[in-house]
Protein backbone atom coordinates (compact mmCIF):
# COMPACT_ATOMS: atom_id res chain seq x y z
CA UNK A 1 0.00 0.00 0.00
CA UNK A 2 0.92 3.64 -0.20
CA UNK A 3 0.92 6.10 2.72
CA UNK A 4 -1.90 8.57 3.30
CA UNK A 5 -1.11 12.20 2.36
CA UNK A 6 0.94 14.33 4.73
CA UNK A 7 2.83 17.59 4.80
CA UNK A 8 6.60 17.30 4.52
CA UNK A 9 9.03 19.70 6.16
CA UNK A 10 12.79 19.51 6.06
CA UNK A 11 14.22 21.12 9.19
CA UNK A 12 17.60 22.84 8.94
CA UNK A 13 18.18 23.26 12.68
CA UNK A 14 17.04 21.66 15.91
CA UNK A 15 15.20 24.87 16.85
CA UNK A 16 13.34 24.82 13.54
CA UNK A 17 12.39 21.17 14.04
CA UNK A 18 10.97 21.92 17.49
CA UNK A 19 9.08 24.96 16.17
CA UNK A 20 7.60 22.85 13.35
CA UNK A 21 6.59 20.11 15.80
CA UNK A 22 4.74 22.69 17.90
CA UNK A 23 3.12 24.31 14.85
CA UNK A 24 2.05 21.06 13.20
CA UNK A 25 0.48 19.66 16.35
CA UNK A 26 0.20 16.21 17.87
CA UNK A 27 -0.42 14.38 14.58
CA UNK A 28 3.00 15.39 13.28
CA UNK A 29 5.92 13.00 13.49
CA UNK A 30 9.67 13.20 13.34
CA UNK A 31 11.20 11.44 10.32
CA UNK A 32 14.80 10.29 10.73
CA UNK A 33 15.93 7.27 8.65
CA UNK A 34 12.37 6.14 7.99
CA UNK A 35 13.23 2.45 8.40
CA UNK A 36 10.44 1.91 10.93
CA UNK A 37 8.19 4.88 10.28
CA UNK A 38 7.78 4.50 6.50
CA UNK A 39 6.90 0.77 6.60
CA UNK A 40 4.19 1.53 9.19
CA UNK A 41 2.95 4.39 6.99
CA UNK A 42 2.92 2.15 3.90
CA UNK A 43 0.81 -0.31 5.88
CA UNK A 44 -1.31 2.64 7.05
CA UNK A 45 -0.75 1.69 10.67
CA UNK A 46 0.54 5.26 11.07
CA UNK A 47 -1.14 8.20 9.33
CA UNK A 48 0.72 11.31 10.46
CA UNK A 49 -0.55 14.68 9.23
CA UNK A 50 2.98 16.01 8.82
CA UNK A 51 6.54 14.74 8.82
CA UNK A 52 9.44 16.80 10.11
CA UNK A 53 12.56 15.41 8.41
CA UNK A 54 15.51 15.87 10.76
CA UNK A 55 18.07 13.90 8.73
CA UNK A 56 19.56 17.06 7.22
CA UNK A 57 20.06 19.01 10.44
CA UNK A 58 23.74 19.94 10.63
CA UNK A 59 25.33 18.89 13.91
CA UNK A 60 22.72 16.25 14.75
CA UNK A 61 24.84 13.49 13.18
CA UNK A 62 28.30 12.42 14.29
CA UNK A 63 30.15 10.92 17.23
CA UNK A 64 32.18 13.05 19.65
CA UNK A 65 34.14 12.28 22.78
CA UNK A 66 32.97 14.24 25.80
CA UNK A 67 34.86 13.54 29.00
CA UNK A 68 34.30 9.92 29.91
CA UNK A 69 31.60 9.31 27.37
CA UNK A 70 30.87 9.18 23.66
CA UNK A 71 28.08 11.44 22.45
CA UNK A 72 26.30 9.92 19.46
CA UNK A 73 24.17 12.43 17.55
CA UNK A 74 20.59 11.21 17.08
CA UNK A 75 20.71 11.13 13.27
CA UNK A 76 24.05 9.29 13.03
CA UNK A 77 23.38 6.41 10.64
CA UNK A 78 23.54 2.98 12.24
CA UNK A 79 26.17 1.88 9.71
CA UNK A 80 28.38 4.85 10.71
CA UNK A 81 28.11 3.92 14.40
CA UNK A 82 28.90 0.29 13.56
CA UNK A 83 32.08 1.29 11.69
CA UNK A 84 33.28 3.89 14.21
CA UNK A 85 36.73 3.16 15.72
CA UNK A 86 35.95 4.89 19.04
CA UNK A 87 32.73 2.94 19.46
CA UNK A 88 34.73 -0.25 18.85
CA UNK A 89 37.00 0.60 21.79
CA UNK A 90 34.68 2.33 24.27
CA UNK A 91 31.28 0.81 23.53
CA UNK A 92 31.97 -2.49 21.74
CA UNK A 93 28.57 -3.88 22.79
CA UNK A 94 26.89 -1.19 20.71
CA UNK A 95 28.73 -2.31 17.56
CA UNK A 96 28.04 -5.97 18.28
CA UNK A 97 24.32 -5.29 18.80
CA UNK A 98 24.06 -3.16 15.64
CA UNK A 99 25.15 -6.15 13.55
CA UNK A 100 21.82 -7.68 14.58
CA UNK A 101 19.75 -4.63 13.55
CA UNK A 102 18.21 -5.29 10.15
CA UNK A 103 20.51 -5.51 7.14
CA UNK A 104 23.15 -3.20 5.68
CA UNK A 105 20.55 -1.57 3.39
CA UNK A 106 18.48 -0.68 6.48
CA UNK A 107 21.44 0.41 8.61
CA UNK A 108 22.64 2.77 5.86
CA UNK A 109 19.47 4.83 6.38
CA UNK A 110 18.34 3.94 9.91
CA UNK A 111 19.63 6.24 12.64
CA UNK A 112 20.93 5.47 16.11
CA UNK A 113 18.46 7.87 17.71
CA UNK A 114 15.62 6.40 15.64
CA UNK A 115 16.21 2.96 17.13
CA UNK A 116 15.98 4.44 20.64
CA UNK A 117 12.98 6.68 19.90
CA UNK A 118 11.06 3.89 18.17
CA UNK A 119 11.32 1.76 21.35
CA UNK A 120 10.38 -1.58 19.85
CA UNK A 121 10.37 -4.05 22.77
CA UNK A 122 12.27 -6.57 20.63
CA UNK A 123 14.88 -4.06 19.41
CA UNK A 124 18.53 -4.42 20.31
CA UNK A 125 19.64 -0.85 20.91
CA UNK A 126 17.16 0.03 23.72
CA UNK A 127 18.34 -2.98 25.79
CA UNK A 128 21.98 -2.07 25.19
CA UNK A 129 21.38 1.54 26.26
CA UNK A 130 19.80 0.40 29.53
CA UNK A 131 22.59 -2.13 30.20
CA UNK A 132 25.32 0.45 29.58
CA UNK A 133 23.59 3.18 31.60
CA UNK A 134 23.36 5.58 28.66
CA UNK A 135 21.75 9.02 28.92
CA UNK A 136 19.38 10.45 26.32
CA UNK A 137 19.37 14.15 25.48
CA UNK A 138 15.97 15.62 24.64
CA UNK A 139 15.13 19.12 23.40
CA UNK A 140 11.71 20.72 23.17
CA UNK A 141 9.77 23.96 23.59
CA UNK A 142 10.23 23.69 27.37
CA UNK A 143 14.00 23.41 27.06
CA UNK A 144 16.65 20.73 27.28
CA UNK A 145 16.70 17.67 29.54
CA UNK A 146 18.66 14.49 29.99
CA UNK A 147 16.93 11.19 30.77
CA UNK A 148 18.70 8.02 31.93
CA UNK A 149 17.95 5.06 29.64
CA UNK A 150 16.33 3.18 32.54
CA UNK A 151 13.61 5.89 32.71
CA UNK A 152 13.40 6.59 28.97
CA UNK A 153 11.50 3.50 27.83
CA UNK A 154 7.90 3.72 29.03
CA UNK A 155 5.96 1.03 27.17
CA UNK A 156 5.57 -0.59 23.72
CA UNK A 157 6.80 1.98 21.17
CA UNK A 158 6.51 4.67 23.85
CA UNK A 159 9.33 6.72 25.37
CA UNK A 160 9.46 9.76 27.61
CA UNK A 161 9.90 11.98 24.50
CA UNK A 162 6.82 14.23 24.28
CA UNK A 163 5.20 14.72 20.82
CA UNK A 164 6.73 18.21 20.54
CA UNK A 165 10.19 17.09 21.61
CA UNK A 166 13.23 15.79 19.78
CA UNK A 167 15.84 13.28 20.82
CA UNK A 168 19.12 15.01 19.93
CA UNK A 169 21.83 12.65 21.19
CA UNK A 170 22.67 9.55 23.17
CA UNK A 171 25.57 9.67 25.64
CA UNK A 172 27.33 6.33 26.05
CA UNK A 173 29.58 6.02 29.10
CA UNK A 174 32.91 4.33 28.39
CA UNK A 175 32.74 0.92 29.98
CA UNK A 176 35.62 -1.49 29.74
CA UNK A 177 34.29 -4.25 31.98
CA UNK A 178 33.24 -7.70 30.81
CA UNK A 179 30.25 -7.67 28.46
CA UNK A 180 28.30 -9.89 26.13
CA UNK A 181 25.41 -9.55 23.73
CA UNK A 182 23.41 -12.67 22.86
CA UNK A 183 20.32 -13.00 20.73
CA UNK A 184 18.03 -15.56 19.15
CA UNK A 185 16.21 -14.44 16.00
CA UNK A 186 14.38 -16.36 13.29
CA UNK A 187 16.89 -15.22 10.72
CA UNK A 188 19.83 -12.86 11.09
CA UNK A 189 18.47 -9.33 10.66
CA UNK A 190 15.04 -10.14 12.06
CA UNK A 191 13.88 -8.70 15.33
CA UNK A 192 14.97 -10.66 18.40
CA UNK A 193 12.73 -13.40 19.75
CA UNK A 194 14.79 -12.99 22.89
CA UNK A 195 18.12 -11.30 23.52
CA UNK A 196 20.28 -10.13 26.39
CA UNK A 197 22.73 -7.30 26.88
CA UNK A 198 25.09 -8.01 29.77
CA UNK A 199 27.55 -5.48 31.24
CA UNK A 200 29.60 -6.29 34.33
CA UNK A 201 32.14 -4.68 36.62
CA UNK A 202 34.61 -7.23 38.00
CA UNK A 203 37.52 -6.58 40.40
CA UNK A 204 41.02 -8.10 40.24
CA UNK A 205 39.91 -11.07 42.32
CA UNK A 206 37.16 -11.77 39.80
CA UNK A 207 34.38 -10.66 42.15
CA UNK A 208 31.46 -9.02 40.37
CA UNK A 209 30.83 -5.50 41.71
CA UNK A 210 28.00 -4.61 39.35
CA UNK A 211 25.99 -6.58 36.85
CA UNK A 212 23.43 -5.32 34.35
CA UNK A 213 21.43 -8.01 32.60
CA UNK A 214 18.88 -6.42 30.28
CA UNK A 215 16.61 -8.57 28.12
CA UNK A 216 14.72 -7.73 24.94
CA UNK A 217 11.66 -9.50 23.61
CA UNK A 218 10.31 -10.51 27.03
CA UNK A 219 8.41 -7.41 28.19
CA UNK A 220 6.99 -4.17 26.75
CA UNK A 221 10.26 -2.37 27.63
CA UNK A 222 13.87 -3.54 28.01
CA UNK A 223 13.65 -5.80 31.06
CA UNK A 224 16.28 -5.52 33.79
CA UNK A 225 16.63 -8.93 35.41
CA UNK A 226 16.91 -7.67 39.00
CA UNK A 227 16.73 -11.01 40.80
CA UNK A 228 19.33 -12.61 38.54
CA UNK A 229 21.61 -9.57 38.87
CA UNK A 230 21.47 -9.95 42.67
CA UNK A 231 22.53 -13.57 42.38
CA UNK A 232 25.62 -12.54 40.44
CA UNK A 233 26.79 -9.44 42.35
CA UNK A 234 29.29 -10.17 45.12
CA UNK A 235 30.31 -13.48 43.60
CA UNK A 236 32.74 -14.90 41.08
CA UNK A 237 31.12 -16.03 37.82
CA UNK A 238 31.46 -19.81 37.69
CA UNK A 239 29.49 -22.27 35.53
CA UNK A 240 27.44 -23.07 38.67
CA UNK A 241 26.61 -19.42 39.32
CA UNK A 242 25.68 -18.88 35.67
CA UNK A 243 23.35 -21.88 35.89
CA UNK A 244 21.82 -20.46 39.06
CA UNK A 245 21.24 -17.11 37.29
CA UNK A 246 19.60 -19.00 34.45
CA UNK A 247 17.19 -20.72 36.83
CA UNK A 248 16.31 -17.39 38.43
CA UNK A 249 15.61 -15.89 35.01
CA UNK A 250 13.37 -18.78 34.02
CA UNK A 251 11.33 -18.43 37.21
CA UNK A 252 11.01 -14.62 37.14
CA UNK A 253 10.62 -13.66 33.48
CA UNK A 254 7.04 -13.49 32.16
CA UNK A 255 7.14 -13.08 28.39
CA UNK A 256 3.99 -13.24 26.32
CA UNK A 257 3.32 -15.59 23.41
CA UNK A 258 2.95 -14.46 19.82
CA UNK A 259 3.13 -16.00 16.34
CA UNK A 260 6.90 -16.10 16.52
CA UNK A 261 7.40 -17.93 19.82
CA UNK A 262 5.48 -19.15 22.85
CA UNK A 263 5.93 -17.71 26.31
CA UNK A 264 7.43 -20.99 27.47
CA UNK A 265 10.01 -21.00 24.67
CA UNK A 266 10.95 -17.40 25.38
CA UNK A 267 11.43 -18.06 29.13
CA UNK A 268 13.66 -21.02 28.39
CA UNK A 269 15.66 -19.13 25.75
CA UNK A 270 16.05 -16.14 28.11
CA UNK A 271 17.61 -18.38 30.74
CA UNK A 272 19.94 -20.05 28.28
CA UNK A 273 21.07 -16.70 26.83
CA UNK A 274 21.78 -15.22 30.26
CA UNK A 275 23.85 -18.24 31.28
CA UNK A 276 25.74 -18.03 27.99
CA UNK A 277 26.23 -14.25 28.27
CA UNK A 278 27.68 -14.47 31.80
CA UNK A 279 30.18 -17.13 30.78
CA UNK A 280 31.10 -15.37 27.57
CA UNK A 281 31.52 -11.98 29.27
CA UNK A 282 33.80 -13.27 32.00
CA UNK A 283 35.59 -15.68 29.65
CA UNK A 284 36.89 -12.91 27.43
CA UNK A 285 40.62 -12.62 27.98
CA UNK A 286 41.48 -8.96 27.86
CA UNK A 287 38.61 -6.56 28.09
CA UNK A 288 38.84 -3.71 25.65
CA UNK B 289 -7.58 19.42 5.57
CA UNK B 290 -6.14 20.99 2.44
CA UNK B 291 -4.17 18.49 0.38
CA UNK B 292 -0.44 18.78 1.00
CA UNK B 293 1.41 20.74 -1.60
CA UNK B 294 3.25 19.00 -4.38
CA UNK B 295 6.88 19.94 -4.60
CA UNK B 296 9.61 19.75 -7.19
CA UNK B 297 12.13 17.06 -6.39
CA UNK B 298 15.48 16.94 -8.15
CA UNK B 299 17.48 13.73 -8.07
CA UNK B 300 20.47 12.68 -10.15
CA UNK B 301 19.55 9.20 -11.36
CA UNK B 302 22.33 7.12 -12.94
CA UNK B 303 24.33 10.27 -13.59
CA UNK B 304 21.47 12.08 -15.30
CA UNK B 305 19.60 14.99 -13.67
CA UNK B 306 15.88 14.28 -13.22
CA UNK B 307 13.10 16.27 -11.63
CA UNK B 308 9.37 15.94 -11.11
CA UNK B 309 6.48 17.56 -9.29
CA UNK B 310 5.48 15.00 -6.67
CA UNK B 311 3.41 14.63 -3.52
CA UNK B 312 5.42 14.28 -0.30
CA UNK B 313 4.14 10.70 0.02
CA UNK B 314 5.70 9.65 -3.29
CA UNK B 315 8.06 6.79 -2.57
CA UNK B 316 11.49 6.81 -4.19
CA UNK B 317 10.68 3.53 -6.00
CA UNK B 318 7.59 5.14 -7.56
CA UNK B 319 9.56 8.26 -8.47
CA UNK B 320 12.10 6.06 -10.27
CA UNK B 321 9.51 3.87 -11.99
CA UNK B 322 6.71 6.32 -12.79
CA UNK B 323 8.43 9.68 -13.13
CA UNK B 324 11.88 8.74 -14.42
CA UNK B 325 10.54 5.74 -16.35
CA UNK B 326 13.16 3.23 -15.20
CA UNK B 327 11.28 0.04 -14.38
CA UNK B 328 14.21 -2.20 -13.49
CA UNK B 329 13.72 -1.42 -9.79
CA UNK B 330 11.02 -3.84 -8.66
CA UNK B 331 8.58 -3.35 -5.82
CA UNK B 332 7.65 -6.46 -3.86
CA UNK B 333 6.76 -6.23 -0.18
CA UNK B 334 6.69 -2.44 -0.02
CA UNK B 335 7.75 -2.41 3.61
CA UNK B 336 11.47 -2.84 3.51
CA UNK B 337 11.95 -6.58 4.00
CA UNK B 338 12.37 -8.24 0.58
CA UNK B 339 15.12 -6.15 -1.04
CA UNK B 340 13.66 -6.18 -4.58
CA UNK B 341 13.61 -2.36 -4.61
CA UNK B 342 17.23 -1.89 -3.50
CA UNK B 343 19.03 1.06 -5.08
CA UNK B 344 22.06 3.10 -4.08
CA UNK B 345 21.44 6.47 -2.48
CA UNK B 346 24.57 8.64 -2.47
CA UNK B 347 26.53 5.43 -2.97
CA UNK B 348 24.98 3.36 -0.17
CA UNK B 349 22.50 0.52 -0.76
CA UNK B 350 19.03 1.35 0.54
CA UNK B 351 15.38 0.37 0.15
CA UNK B 352 13.61 2.70 -2.27
CA UNK B 353 10.17 1.52 -1.04
CA UNK B 354 10.67 2.94 2.46
CA UNK B 355 12.31 6.18 1.37
CA UNK B 356 10.32 9.17 0.16
CA UNK B 357 11.56 10.87 -3.01
CA UNK B 358 11.50 14.16 -1.07
CA UNK B 359 14.07 12.81 1.39
CA UNK B 360 16.53 12.32 -1.47
CA UNK B 361 15.91 15.74 -3.07
CA UNK B 362 19.32 17.04 -4.17
CA UNK B 363 20.93 13.61 -3.91
CA UNK B 364 22.17 10.89 -6.23
CA UNK B 365 20.60 7.51 -6.94
CA UNK B 366 21.88 4.53 -8.88
CA UNK B 367 19.50 1.85 -10.08
CA UNK B 368 20.08 -1.56 -11.66
CA UNK B 369 20.10 0.14 -15.07
CA UNK B 370 23.44 1.74 -14.17
CA UNK B 371 25.24 -1.59 -13.89
CA UNK B 372 25.55 -2.62 -17.56
CA UNK B 373 28.28 -0.69 -19.40
CA UNK B 374 26.03 -0.19 -22.46
CA UNK B 375 22.64 -1.25 -23.79
CA UNK B 376 24.05 -4.26 -25.63
CA UNK B 377 26.70 -5.38 -23.14
CA UNK B 378 26.26 -7.01 -19.74
CA UNK B 379 28.39 -6.36 -16.66
CA UNK B 380 30.41 -9.33 -15.30
CA UNK B 381 28.02 -9.51 -12.31
CA UNK B 382 25.07 -9.86 -14.70
CA UNK B 383 26.88 -12.44 -16.82
CA UNK B 384 27.71 -14.46 -13.71
CA UNK B 385 24.05 -14.49 -12.61
CA UNK B 386 23.11 -15.75 -16.05
CA UNK B 387 25.85 -18.40 -16.15
CA UNK B 388 25.21 -19.73 -12.64
CA UNK B 389 21.41 -19.71 -12.81
CA UNK B 390 21.27 -16.98 -10.19
CA UNK B 391 17.76 -16.13 -11.36
CA UNK B 392 14.57 -17.78 -12.49
CA UNK B 393 11.62 -15.39 -12.62
CA UNK B 394 13.99 -12.45 -12.17
CA UNK B 395 11.82 -10.41 -9.84
CA UNK B 396 14.40 -10.26 -7.06
CA UNK B 397 17.36 -9.91 -9.44
CA UNK B 398 17.72 -6.11 -9.61
CA UNK B 399 18.07 -6.00 -5.82
CA UNK B 400 20.58 -8.83 -5.80
CA UNK B 401 22.66 -7.22 -8.58
CA UNK B 402 22.87 -3.84 -6.83
CA UNK B 403 23.64 -5.47 -3.48
CA UNK B 404 26.32 -7.70 -5.05
CA UNK B 405 27.90 -4.67 -6.71
CA UNK B 406 28.14 -2.92 -3.33
CA UNK B 407 29.58 -6.03 -1.68
CA UNK B 408 32.27 -6.63 -4.31
CA UNK B 409 33.39 -3.00 -4.32
CA UNK B 410 34.13 -3.26 -0.62
CA UNK B 411 35.25 -6.87 -0.49
CA UNK B 412 36.55 -8.23 -3.83
CA UNK B 413 37.06 -11.75 -2.44
CA UNK B 414 34.23 -12.54 -0.03
CA UNK B 415 33.85 -15.93 1.64
CA UNK B 416 30.62 -17.86 1.23
CA UNK B 417 29.61 -16.81 4.76
CA UNK B 418 30.27 -13.16 3.96
CA UNK B 419 28.25 -13.44 0.75
CA UNK B 420 25.31 -15.07 2.53
CA UNK B 421 25.45 -12.53 5.36
CA UNK B 422 25.56 -9.54 2.99
CA UNK B 423 22.72 -10.86 0.82
CA UNK B 424 20.59 -11.95 3.78
CA UNK B 425 18.37 -8.88 3.41
CA UNK B 426 17.30 -9.94 -0.09
CA UNK B 427 14.64 -12.58 -0.56
CA UNK B 428 14.38 -14.88 -3.59
CA UNK B 429 11.37 -17.15 -3.88
CA UNK B 430 12.67 -19.17 -6.84
CA UNK B 431 16.32 -20.15 -6.78
CA UNK B 432 17.00 -21.45 -3.29
CA UNK B 433 20.03 -19.11 -3.23
CA UNK B 434 22.66 -21.69 -4.27
CA UNK B 435 22.82 -20.31 -7.81
CA UNK B 436 22.92 -16.77 -6.46
CA UNK B 437 25.83 -17.47 -4.12
CA UNK B 438 27.71 -19.22 -6.94
CA UNK B 439 27.02 -16.25 -9.20
CA UNK B 440 28.51 -13.84 -6.67
CA UNK B 441 31.59 -16.04 -6.34
CA UNK B 442 31.98 -16.20 -10.11
CA UNK B 443 31.48 -12.46 -10.47
CA UNK B 444 34.11 -11.82 -7.79
CA UNK B 445 36.55 -14.11 -9.63
CA UNK B 446 35.87 -12.51 -13.02
CA UNK B 447 36.23 -9.00 -11.67
CA UNK B 448 39.49 -9.87 -9.91
CA UNK B 449 40.84 -11.48 -13.11
CA UNK B 450 39.86 -8.39 -15.01
CA UNK B 451 41.72 -6.31 -12.44
CA UNK B 452 38.89 -3.87 -11.78
Ligand SMILES: Cc1cc2nc3c(=O)[nH]c(=O)nc-3n(C[C@H](O)[C@H](O)[C@H](O)COP(=O)(O)OP(=O)(O)OC[C@H]3O[C@@H](n4cnc5c(N)ncnc54)[C@H](O)[C@@H]3O)c2cc1C
Pocket residue numbers: 029030031032033034035036037038039054074075100101102103106109110111112113114115117118120122123124125161165166167168189190191192335336337
Ligand atom coordinates in the same frame (compact mmCIF):
# COMPACT_ATOMS: atom_id res chain seq x y z
C1 LIG C 1 13.80 -5.17 7.01
C2 LIG C 1 13.95 -4.47 8.33
C3 LIG C 1 14.53 -5.15 9.39
C4 LIG C 1 14.68 -4.52 10.62
N1 LIG C 1 15.26 -5.23 11.62
C5 LIG C 1 15.45 -4.63 12.81
C6 LIG C 1 16.08 -5.34 13.89
O1 LIG C 1 16.46 -6.50 13.75
N2 LIG C 1 16.22 -4.69 15.06
C7 LIG C 1 15.81 -3.40 15.23
O2 LIG C 1 16.00 -2.86 16.31
N3 LIG C 1 15.23 -2.70 14.25
C8 LIG C 1 15.04 -3.29 13.05
N4 LIG C 1 14.41 -2.59 12.05
C9 LIG C 1 13.97 -1.20 12.32
C10 LIG C 1 15.03 -0.20 11.89
O3 LIG C 1 16.25 -0.57 12.37
C11 LIG C 1 14.83 1.31 12.17
O4 LIG C 1 15.90 1.92 11.53
C12 LIG C 1 14.94 1.88 13.53
O5 LIG C 1 14.15 1.16 14.40
C13 LIG C 1 14.43 3.34 13.46
O6 LIG C 1 15.41 4.27 13.04
P1 LIG C 1 15.09 5.34 11.88
O7 LIG C 1 16.12 6.39 11.92
O8 LIG C 1 14.89 4.65 10.62
O9 LIG C 1 13.73 6.00 12.45
P2 LIG C 1 12.36 6.38 11.73
O10 LIG C 1 11.77 5.21 11.08
O11 LIG C 1 12.55 7.61 10.94
O12 LIG C 1 11.51 6.75 13.04
C14 LIG C 1 11.06 5.75 13.94
C15 LIG C 1 10.23 6.40 15.06
O13 LIG C 1 11.06 7.17 15.93
C16 LIG C 1 10.73 8.55 15.88
N5 LIG C 1 12.00 9.28 15.87
C17 LIG C 1 13.09 8.98 15.09
N6 LIG C 1 14.11 9.80 15.40
C18 LIG C 1 13.67 10.63 16.37
C19 LIG C 1 14.28 11.70 17.11
N7 LIG C 1 15.57 12.04 16.92
N8 LIG C 1 13.53 12.34 18.05
C20 LIG C 1 12.22 11.97 18.26
N9 LIG C 1 11.60 10.97 17.62
C21 LIG C 1 12.32 10.31 16.67
C22 LIG C 1 9.87 8.74 14.65
O14 LIG C 1 8.96 9.78 14.80
C23 LIG C 1 9.18 7.39 14.54
O15 LIG C 1 8.08 7.34 15.40
C24 LIG C 1 14.24 -3.17 10.80
C25 LIG C 1 13.66 -2.49 9.74
C26 LIG C 1 13.50 -3.12 8.51
C27 LIG C 1 12.86 -2.37 7.39
Ligand code: FES
Pocket residue numbers: 330331332333334335336337338339340341342351352353354
Ligand atom coordinates in the same frame (compact mmCIF):
# COMPACT_ATOMS: atom_id res chain seq x y z
S1 FES D 1 9.84 -3.74 -2.07
FE1 FES D 1 11.24 -2.64 -0.94
S2 FES D 1 12.09 -4.09 0.35
FE2 FES D 1 10.46 -5.18 -0.60
Ligand code: FES
Pocket residue numbers: 390391392393394395396397427428429430431
Ligand atom coordinates in the same frame (compact mmCIF):
# COMPACT_ATOMS: atom_id res chain seq x y z
S1 FES E 1 14.31 -15.38 -9.27
FE1 FES E 1 12.24 -15.37 -8.76
S2 FES E 1 12.28 -14.40 -6.83
FE2 FES E 1 14.34 -14.66 -7.23
